[in-house]
Amino acid sequence: MSFAELQKKARQEWDELQNGDIPQIIVGTATCGRSAGAMAVIKAFEDALKEKGVQAVIVEVGCIGPCYAEPLVNIAKPGKAVIAYRNVTKAMAAELVDSYLIGDDPLPHYTLGTIGEKTVEGIPRILDTPSFKPQERRVFRNCGIIDPTNINHYLANEGYAGLNKALGMTQEAVVDEMKRSGLRGRGGGGFPAGRKWEAGLKAKGSQKYVVCNADEGDPGAFMDRAVIEGDPHSVIEGMIIAGYAIGADTGYIYVRAEYPLAIRRLERAIKQAHEKGFLGKNILGTDFSFDINIFPGAGAFVCGESTALTLSIEGKRGMPRVAPRPRTTEAGLYDKPTLLNNVKTFSSAPMIITRGAEWFASVGTEKSTGTAIFALTGKVNNCGLIEVPMGITLREIIFDIGGGIADGGKFKAVQTGGPSGGCLPEALLDTPIDYDSLDAAGSIMGSGGMVVMDEKTCMVDVARYFLDFTEIESCGQCVPCRLGTKQLLDILKDICKGKGKKKDLELLVELSHSVHGGSVCGLGQTAANPVLSTIRYFRDEYEAHINDKCCPAKVCKPLIAFHILEDKCAGCTLCARSCPVSAISGEKKKVHVIDQKLCVQCGVCMEKCPKKFSAVECVSPKEKIMEVA
Amino acid sequence: MSSVTITIDGIKISAEEGMTVLQAAQANGLYIPNLCNHPDLRPAGLCRVCVVKQDDWKITISCKLPVKEGMVISTEDPAVQQIRKNTVELLIANHPMTCLTCEADSKCELQRVAHYVGITPDSINRYRRSVRSIPLDTSNPFFDIDHNKCIMCGICVRTCDELQNINAIDYAQRGVASLISTLGNKPIAESRCESCGECVVRCPVAALATKKSLQPMREVRSICSYCGVGCGIHLGVRGDKIVGVRGDQENPVNRGSLCVKGRFGYRFINHPERLTTPLVKKDGVLVEASWDEALDRIVEKFSEHKGEKFAALASARITNEDNYLIQKFTRAVMGTNNIDHCARL
Ligand SMILES: Cc1cc2nc3c(=O)[nH]c(=O)nc-3n(C[C@H](O)[C@H](O)[C@H](O)COP(=O)(O)O)c2cc1C
Ligand code: SF4
Ligand code: SF4
Ligand code: SF4
Numbered sequence: 001m002s003f004a005e006l007q008k009k010a011r012q013e014w015d016e017l018q019n020g021d022i023p024q025i026i027v028g029t030a031t032c033g034r035s036a037g038a039m040a041v042i043k044a045f046e047d048a049l050k051e052k053g054v055q056a057v058i059v060e061v062g063c064i065g066p067c068y069a070e071p072l073v074n075i076a077k078p079g080k081a082v083i084a085y086r087n088v089t090k091a092m093a094a095e096l097v098d099s100y101l102i103g104d105d106p107l108p109h110y111t112l113g114t115i116g117e118k119t120v121e122g123i124p125r126i127l128d129t130p131s132f133k134p135q136e137r138r139v140f141r142n143c144g145i146i147d148p149t150n151i152n153h154y155l156a157n158e159g160y161a162g163l164n165k166a167l168g169m170t171q172e173a174v175v176d177e178m179k180r181s182g183l184r185g186r187g188g189g190g191f192p193a194g195r196k197w198e199a200g201l202k203a204k205g206s207q208k209y210v211v212c213n214a215d216e217g218d219p220g221a222f223m224d225r226a227v228i229e230g231d232p233h234s235v236i237e238g239m240i241i242a243g244y245a246i247g248a249d250t251g252y253i254y255v256r257a258e259y260p261l262a263i264r265r266l267e268r269a270i271k272q273a274h275e276k277g278f279l280g281k282n283i284l285g286t287d288f289s290f291d292i293n294i295f296p297g298a299g300a301f302v303c304g305e306s307t308a309l310t311l312s313i314e315g316k317r318g319m320p321r322v323a324p325r326p327r328t329t330e331a332g333l334y335d336k337p338t339l340l341n342n343v344k345t346f347s348s349a350p351m352i353i354t355r356g357a358e359w360f361a362s363v364g365t366e367k368s369t370g371t372a373i374f375a376l377t378g379k380v381n382n383c384g385l386i387e388v389p390m391g392i393t394l395r396e397i398i399f400d401i402g403g404g405i406a407d408g409g410k411f412k413a414v415q416t417g418g419p420s421g422g423c424l425p426e427a428l429l430d431t432p433i434d435y436d437s438l439d440a441a442g443s444i445m446g447s448g449g450m451v452v453m454d455e456k457t458c459m460v461d462v463a464r465y466f467l468d469f470t471e472i473e474s475c476g477q478c479v480p481c482r483l484g485t486k487q488l489l490d491i492l493k494d495i496c497k498g499k500g501k502k503k504d505l506e507l508l509v510e511l512s513h514s515v516h517g518g519s520v521c522g523l524g525q526t527a528a529n530p531v532l533s534t535i536r537y538f539r540d541e542y543e544a545h546i547n548d549k550c551c552p553a554k555v556c557k558p559l560i561a562f563h564i565l566e567d568k569c570a571g572c573t574l575c576a577r578s579c580p581v582s583a584i585s586g587e588k589k590k591v592h593v594i595d596q597k598l599c600v601q602c603g604v605c606m607e608k609c610p611k612k613f614s615a616v617e618c619v620s621p622k623e624k625i626m627e628v629a
Numbered sequence: 630m631s632s633v634t635i636t637i638d639g640i641k642i643s644a645e646e647g648m649t650v651l652q653a654a655q656a657n658g659l660y661i662p663n664l665c666n667h668p669d670l671r672p673a674g675l676c677r678v679c680v681v682k683q684d685d686w687k688i689t690i691s692c693k694l695p696v697k698e699g700m701v702i703s704t705e706d707p708a709v710q711q712i713r714k715n716t717v718e719l720l721i722a723n724h725p726m727t728c729l730t731c732e733a734d735s736k737c738e739l740q741r742v743a744h745y746v747g748i749t750p751d752s753i754n755r756y757r758r759s760v761r762s763i764p765l766d767t768s769n770p771f772f773d774i775d776h777n778k779c780i781m782c783g784i785c786v787r788t789c790d791e792l793q794n795i796n797a798i799d800y801a802q803r804g805v806a807s808l809i810s811t812l813g814n815k816p817i818a819e820s821r822c823e824s825c826g827e828c829v830v831r832c833p834v835a836a837l838a839t840k841k842s843l844q845p846m847r848e849v850r851s852i853c854s855y856c857g858v859g860c861g862i863h864l865g866v867r868g869d870k871i872v873g874v875r876g877d878q879e880n881p882v883n884r885g886s887l888c889v890k891g892r893f894g895y896r897f898i899n900h901p902e903r904l905t906t907p908l909v910k911k912d913g914v915l916v917e918a919s920w921d922e923a924l925d926r927i928v929e930k931f932s933e934h935k936g937e938k939f940a941a942l943a944s945a946r947i948t949n950e951d952n953y954l955i956q957k958f959t960r961a962v963m964g965t966n967n968i969d970h971c972a973r974l
Contacts, residue, residue: 300803317800322674324693476781476800476807478675480712483719486805490757507755514715517688517708518677 003164003284006276007155014156018076023056023101026074026082028144030063030229031261032222036070037089044093045073054101062230064144066131067384069112072144075100081118084126085110130400131382136363136389138351138371139186139344143230148265151272154233160278162350166241167286169353174245175201178349180357182369187213187304187342188420188447189522190368190435193349196339199329200246203337208248210239211333211340213309214255214262217301218418219469221449223373224343226385228255228262231347232269236292238346240278241353243290246339250291254309257296266294301419301473305521306332306340308475319475320521342447344373364390368434372445374416378452379406388433395429398452409454412553413537417446419466419473420526422533423459442533444526458555459538460545464492466530474523481524484515488531496556498621500546509535550621557601561622564605566591568615575605575616596625633698637661638705650691650702651679661704662713662742664720665782666692667831670791673783677716678742682706714746720780721748722756724834731778732842733835739780763808768816771893772829772839776808779836785809785828792886797822809836824889830875839893843872850877853891856945857952858882860891871895931963940967 001009017024025045029038042058049056064072069086075096076082083106085096092110099105106120113126126132137143146153154160166174179194200208212235216224228235239251255263270292273279281289295313297303303312307321310333325331332338348370352360361369368390374397377383381403388397394414398404405411413423422443424431431437435445453462467489476482488511491504512528519525535542544550551559564575564584569591576584576592583599586592592615594605606616619625632643637654644653649672654661664676672692679691682703691702703709721743728734766774781800786809789795797820801810811820829837845865853860853874861880865873874895876885897903907923908915918926931939941959943952952970959968 302803319800322690322693324689324695472804474804476803476805477783479677479716479719479781482781482805482807483723484715486759487719487722487756490759494757501755503755510711511715511719514712518680518712518716520674520677 001277003160007161010152010155010159013152017057017059019078021078023078024059024074024076025056026059026061026076026144028063028070028072029060030143030226031259032063032067032226033070033072034261036067036087038071040090041071041073041088041093044090045097048094048097049101052097052102054097056101059147060149061145062143062148063226063385064230065140065226065385065387066112066382068382069384072112074115074144077101081114081120081123082116083114083120083123084112086112131403132401134389134392134396134400135387136371137387138363139227139234139347139373140230140385140387141351142234143226146231148230148232149268151233151269151276154231155276158351158354159233160237160276160350162353163237163240163244163278164284166244166353167284167288171201171245171247174241174353177353177357178245181348181352181360182357182364182367183345183348183352183360184368184435185342186344186348186373186447188417188445190445193341193345196329196341197242197245199327200242200248200337200339203246203329205337207250207334207336208246209333209336209338210242210246210248210251211310211313211338212239212251212253212255212343212346213304213306213340214253214259214343215297215304215309216256216259216343216447217299217304217473218447218449220377220451221375221418221447223375223385223448225259225262227343227347228259229265232262232265233273234347234350235343236266236269236273237278238341238349239292240273240283240290241349242339242341242346244283244288246337248337248339249289250293252293252295252313252333254295254297254303254313256299258299263294263296270294300475301469302475302521302523305523308521309340310334310338317475319477320523322478322520365432365434367436368445372433372448374448374450376402376450376452378415378450379409379454379457380404380452381406390434391432393430393432394424397433397450398429402452405452405454407454409456411452412455412457413453413459413462415443415451415453415462415530416449417444417526417529418449419469420444420522420529421446421449422529423453423462423537424533425537428537442536443529456553456555458496458551458553459534459541460492460495460551461553461555463530463534464489464496467492467527470523470527474527475521478518478520478524480515480518481520481527484511484519484524485527487511488515488528492531495542495545496551497558498545498549498556500542502546504546505535505539505542548621549623552620554618554620556620559622560601560618560620561596561625562594562599562601562603562605563617563619563625564592564594565615565617568613570613570615572610572613574608574610578604578608580604596622633696633700635696635698635700635702637702644696646696648696650681650683650694650696650700653696654691660745661691662717662745663692664738664742664780664833665784667784667787669831670784670787673787676780676782678713680709680712680716682709688712710746714748714752717742717746718748718752718756721753722758723760724780725760725777731835732838733833737835738833766816767840768818769822769824770818770840771824771889772826772837774809774817775836775838777836778834779809780834781807781809782833783809784831784833785837788828788831789822793823793825793827795821795823795825798828824893825887826889826892827886839873843867845872848875853887854946855888855890855894857948859948860887862887862891864895870899935964937965937967939963939965940969943968943970945971 071088073085073088074082108122111123113124175197178197183193184190214224302308303318305320306328308318312318328338328340364370371387372390373387415423431441438445471485471489474481512532515528544552554560571589583595609616631646634643642657661679663679665673674690674693681691683689684701761777763776846867848863851864853862860883861877863875864871876887878885906917909918943955956968
């Protein structure tokens with residue numbers, strides 16, 4: 001079958017589903033949806049439909065991003081706008097079948113908004129809400145919209161059109177299109193993708209490889225998983241185009257074994273692509289052949305580094321190769337020329353070829369074109385995956401898309417780039433999101449983690465947290481990283497315990513620079529970023545810990561004490577009854593007292609003390625109690 | 630091979646193309662501190678101590694940097710010095726301070742770089758000290774492994790791989806927990822290690838150290854008597870007793886390498902149970918005899934057993950020439966082709 005015929009058939013199937021006269025219940029069943037209970041919700045819908053004798057199809061799709069609203073269900077009634085329902089429970093499923101499918105009340109209080117052009121009275125269009133308006137869905141174009149297990153859904157939505165077009169172009173023209181798009185690698189480093197593809201094409205050798213980096217090791221990052229689970233064919237198509245462009249016949253997807261659903265989706269998508277003739281021998285009747293293997297990685301952060309990754313595929317220990325060394329495009333997997341890109345980089349390729357470099361570069365900034373994807377987490381109201389045009393400011397992301405700081409708190413810092421990134425303070429909230437601006441501010445774009453912190457966050461503790469991660473994840477082969485991260489961590493731990501020494505700040509900075517300058521790979525080279533950026537912007541907090549034994553955010557347990565204010569305590573006994581170590585004594589209606597020797601600073605008493613009394617106070621340094629007493 | 634000129638800290642030196650900057654420096658008698666480099670092995674670039682600045686621009690490591698005509702190298706650039714110093718300080722802060730009782734004392738590479746970068750008690754006391762306390766692996770009869778001293782230079786791993794092709798040891802774990810290990814982290818005696826000791830002699834800090842080793846008062850150049858290869862050795866001697874063996878680097882046969890027997894199997898020489906005269910059986914009991922007596926007895930007995938009844942098994946501990954003579958003797962004198970050799974070591 002020709003590509004046009006394949007596409008036509010797929011479109012028919014898609015159109016029938018969209019315009020048919022059977023309602024669709026579309027459920028997000030990516031890993032995020034599943035862990036929020038999506039599978040139980042599907043079961044509830046099935047039961048309710050059966051019981052009530054209502055006809056509807058249930059379609060499983062990937063994640064559209066707003067984790068805070070999972071499980072997410074879209075209901076498309078014939079002729080009506082698609083309505084997205086948030087935090088759907090089993091009970092809500094039954095209610096929706098009754099009210100909306102049988103009746104005609106869309107239950108607006110359950111909705112997140114409507115999707116698409118049509119509108120419904122009383123429900124906002126999702127794209128008009130502050131949380132979605134600044135977003136631009138490109139890599140996520142199909143996530144949450146199509147059934148990722150059905151290749152025809154992908155085909156009907158421009159799928160494999162990029163490959164079809166590329167096969168009619170010369171290899172140089174494909175590379176040129178990628179270059180002109182300005183796409184920079186989405187794996188964190190931001191190396192221009194087109195230049196890498198060009199190097200892959202120019203590299204000499206009859207055997208070349210294309211490798212997709214789906215290791216996604218940053219703690220709290222799950223963008224790549226969402227793309228694979230929601231739109232696996234986009235990654236596969238990107239890899240096939242890359243294979244054609246550089247002259248490779250084999251591809252590998254290195255995906256962490258902790259992503260079983262993503263692996264299943266890939267396996268299925270690869271099989272379907274074979275069946276339709278997009279993979280295998282003589283793709284779409286040309287003499288280009290290409291195949292893709294899946295390699296499950298054992299989940300070491302360092303194996304996301306390109307040279308460690310290729311060694312890992314070879315079955316060797318995942319340790320980054322030491323520079324000076326040839327580039328991966330010259331000698332990568334099995335020492336053959338290898339083009340290695342991130343999931344989102346490959347997923348961007350088909351649309352660049354289909355719609356053109358200019359279209360791609362039409363959003364974003366001059367040096368960082370296109371969109372950026374972040375996993376927005378921490379103390380914001382709307383946690384989840386977002387896709388925004390490059391150049392948007394941190395403020396817009398946090399306060400518009402993220403809906404501001406959770407629990408009415410106050411913004412303190414935002415961390416981007418995961419363990420390799422840095423913490424930026426309020427004064428830098430208007431920093432535009434692009435590779436170079438974030439770099440200049442002392443953080444990095446990274447692969448897309450964004451953690452928002454409120455004033456209850458201790459910045460020394462944050463640095464300690466990240467160093468705890470890098471110390472364990474270092475491969476251990478080079479000294480500055482292996483022992484430097486440990487030393488930094490030991491000092492930070494001491495500072496958090498009030499055992500910081502006057503000279504520690506100086507030593508932290510000195511060591512950070514040496515770990516940066518001396519380490520073999522990006523892990524070590526960036527490991528000190530959390531330390532340097534917190535010292536740069538929150539030096540006073542370090543000094544308070546070291547000089548005054550005070551944790552201003554009242555987080556570091558050895559530096560804080562809880563204490564009951566005599567004039568406020570009503571003797572309700574709530575605190576005494578909830579203290580896990582029975583450190584609180586006092587009779588009913590009498591002032592209670594915390595025995596500081598027994599107290600473990602868990603803070604339960606403060607939580608339990610009724611708001612109207614607010615008799616428990618947390619102080620730092622500890623000595624303050626003496627003053628009060 | 631053509632030669633190039635490079636400048637190191639203002640000194641112009643000439644080097645062969647294909648050399649690394651570190652090799653060029655060493656060939657010209659210039660010391661660039663280093664720990665994980667070994668002349669017999671491919672450069673690894675892990676210790677980062679040989680860090681230099683290239684062409685006033687790039688901080689890189691000299692052990693993997695190929696020389697190029699006109700290249701300008703600085704080992705004294707402030708940023709370079711800082712990285713080198715912190716790196717060495719980190720190693721020291723995690724190293725046991727047992728120099729006096731350490732086998733490597735005075736030839737330890739870590740001591741050497743520490744002196745070079747100018748470590749002082751003050752500079753070390755700034756750090757949080759932490760030394761591992763992993764039990765010694767004493768399972769091997771000839772050497773012990775002390776992971777607490779190990780600086781993870783990987784020289785042992787590369788030796789076992791590149792020189793010995795045995796691969797008994799490799800890296801295990803990661804981060805600060807990483808260590809040199811056998812398959813399954815079993816004691817080395819239960820691994821495929823052949824006890825050649827090649828890694829032991831290359832370990833820069835005596836984390837791999839010979840058991841009961843004594844420093845010799847003098848050395849005697851000799852040839853290993855175990856087999857026909859004839860490796861060159863230096864016997865370490867105290868009084869008239871042999872206390873150690875080391876491979877002779879200059880000897881073209883082995884260039885310093887030895888096997889387990891040549892390196893560690895010398896105790897028999899001074900062993901009280903060693904035979905020093907022939908024994909002859911008299912009335913069912915073995916008694917000491919002179920060589921003449923023993924040889925006469927052999928002649929007498931062999932004459933009775935000529936032909937197919939006789940077989941000779943030659944030893945690998947003798948030379949090819951001696952082996953030739955034995956087969957000649959077996960065939961021509963004893964009249965049989967029953968001759969074999971024990972070279973199945
Ligand atoms: C310690 C470390 C971990 C990394 N982890 C990842 C990862 O999980 N995913 C990824 O795509 N890139 C990761 N990278 C970046 C890769 O080395 C590489 O630059 C990237 O995959 C190239 O793809 P791109 O050009 O499309 O960004 C990591 C780098 C380092 C140093
Ligand atoms: S910097 Fe860290 S992770 Fe990278 S090679 Fe060195 S020890 Fe390994
Ligand atoms: S003694 Fe020889 S075989 Fe054993 S680990 Fe060392 S180099 Fe390998
Ligand atoms: S045992 Fe010795 S040679 Fe082996 S890595 Fe440790 S320090 Fe280096």
